[in-house]
Amino acid sequence: MGVAIRTAGEGDRELVVRLLDQAFQDDPVSGWVFPGAEYRRSTHHRLMAAFTGIVLDDGRIDVTEDGSACALWLSVPAEAHDADDDGPAQLRAAVDLGNERVELIGRLTARIHPVGRAHEYLWMIGVAPERQGEGLGSALVQHVLDRCDREDLPAYLEASSARSRVLYERFGFELAGRPLELPDGPLMWPMWREPRG
Template sequence: MTDPSAPATGAAPVRPATEADLPAIADTLADAFADYPWTRWAVPADGYAERLRALQLYFAERIGLPYGRVWTTADHAAASVWTVPDTEIPADLFTSPELAALYGDRLPEVGRADALLEAHRPHRPCWFLATVGVRRDRQGEGLGRAVVEPGLHAADAAGAPVFLETATADNVRIYRRLGFEVTAEVDLPGGAPTTWCMERGPGST
């Protein structure tokens, strides 16, 4: 992931994504997360790149687009995927055989880590920044901030907080510049990376 707190420097226009955008968005997010500590831990090394792209497509297509929000730049160089508090996501989307197959033998460890993180997630309605990524050859142009800002503005308009989880200390510093504060620093078992839970109140940018 790139720095979504950096101001855009001639960034491409941002718009809500459509179904036709999803393959390119999956390509971008897979590229952005290729070396991210969480995905390197959670996704099996066997077929890692293909599994990672398929996971990004699954969450954008099956969860973000129908039940949340997805924003992308016009050239698909950056994208953000959100869930929103006023839409209930069917629980079976998180336990589908398709998803289980993508996680493969990592599924039990990922499930245990997710259960521990669940205790630190907000119990009140909030927007959840599920993922944001910028293609590696386009980082440093402010595209991360460009695709995050629509969600922040929408949450502000609704008077709702925003929540996210990140697995690098660098990202913690980045998100603090957007008004997020750490609510928990979680040491996870099984060699998982330390994960920070962060929250931003309405109007905190």
């Protein structure tokens, strides 16, 4: 059974934010950024909205035709980027000014992001909780990896749970250095995939 996939547009913004918010409510990293279930329920969606806006402006969001899953991708050029720019501080100001972890997660992941080689960056992938385990996320990932293989482009991501790390390994991603240890929090695994000929 094939999964129909299309590129999301501005009219899909609320759908994508809702999918990401629902999919990441129980994620270890989201739990670290927004500790406490009630706080997370009331605030987490603002971070997902900011991420969605960034990728709608500068990247690509793929969504299943039935609106049950989405993947946020950025094309990263080979030129080095500045890991100490004002983006994380601006994100914190827009999302939750009193929460320093919103800014910290951006700075920490920027520091471990590989530079020097163009690649596709899987920022996030979200599947509606009631549809998880049906292969929708896998279809979204494979959709872009097929293009990466055709265009000889590597891909990169940070896995936010041990479960997702195992999933990405099945697609050929390998650990790219040591895991990122969030202060008093969970691990994130930087993962790199070379294109397959």
